[in-house]
Amino acid sequence: SQTIHQWPATLVQPVGSPLSLECTVEGTSNPNLYWYRQAAGRGLQLLFYSVGIGQISSEVPQNLSASRPQDRQFILSSKKLLLSDSGFYLCAWSGYDSYEQYFGPGTRLTVT
Amino acid sequence: QKEVEQDPGPLSVPEGAIVSLNCTYSNSAFQYFMWYRQYSRKGPELLMYTYSSGNKEDGRFTAQVDKSSKYISLFIRDSQPSDSATYLCAMKGSGTYKYIFGTGTRLKVLA
Numbered sequence: 754s755q756t757i758h759q760w761p762a763t764l765v766q767p768v769g770s771p772l773s774l775e776c777t778v779e780g781t782s783n784p785n786l787y788w789y790r791q792a793a794g795r796g797l798q799l800l801f802y803s804v805g806i807g808q809i810s811s812e813v814p815q816n817l818s819a820s821r822p823q824d825r826q827f828i829l830s831s832k833k834l835l836l837s838d839s840g841f842y843l844c845a846w847s848g849y850d851s852y853e854q855y856f857g858p859g860t861r862l863t864v865t
Numbered sequence: 866q867k868e869v870e871q872d873p874g875p876l877s878v879p880e881g882a883i884v885s886l887n888c889t890y891s892n893s894a895f896q897y898f899m900w901y902r903q904y905s906r907k908g909p910e911l912l913m914y915t916y917s918s919g920n921k922e923d924g925r926f927t928a929q930v931d932k933s934s935k936y937i938s939l940f941i942r943d944s945q946p947s948d949s950a951t952y953l954c955a956m957k958g959s960g961t962y963k964y965i966f967g968t969g970t971r972l973k974v975l976a
Contacts, residue, residue: 759908785962796968797909797953804962812963843908852897852916852957854964856908 776844871967888954
């Protein structure tokens with residue numbers, strides 16, 4: 754069966770510090786991968802998605818970036834965090850030949 | 866107008882009640898529909914997924930899609946306190962990789 758991992762689970766970072774969140778998927782090949790942010794009391798905001806290694810589509814221009822160095826690995830990064838980057842970051846995957854989307858456990862980021 | 870509208874609630878019901886959760890949408894190109902359950906501080910869990918119109922049942926859960934009205938529903942029978950969570954609807958068109966989510970309905974089932 755497929756499993757999606759995210760780490761760390763929680764993170765507290767000062768403003769201006771760098772960020773690296775990692776997501777890996779097990780049990781499937783060539784998944785579509787997604788990064789979302791969920792602010793308190795608000796819906797899911799799509800940040801990036803990737804349909805293959807090195808292929809990244811950005812949905813929201815901001816100080817975040819994403820990379821997909823391996824088929825089942827998706828990384829969210831920032832060089833300098835802003836207070837507004839605080840939120841719940843969710844990684845998700847869908848099969849290349851299916852439409853259901855599955856989410857990871859999330860990373861709660863607090864920028865202080 | 867948002868592409869997907871969902872009443873934020875909270876919706877409070879007594880244990881054992883039938884719960885009806887709904888979303889409306891404006892894009893007639895949507896063909897794939899999903900319902901997620903999200904507990905506080907957890908990732909969303911996929912509950913039901915359907916393609917095009919019709920009903921799909923899984924245990925106490927029934928998903929219903931009415932494409933002519935651009936309206937989808939999730940019914941929960943014999944609701945339990947453990948069903949207390951936020952329920953998100955999501956949808957997608959064919960030929961696109963992007964999913965559009967509702968903002969979620971918070972459900973409270975009272976023991």
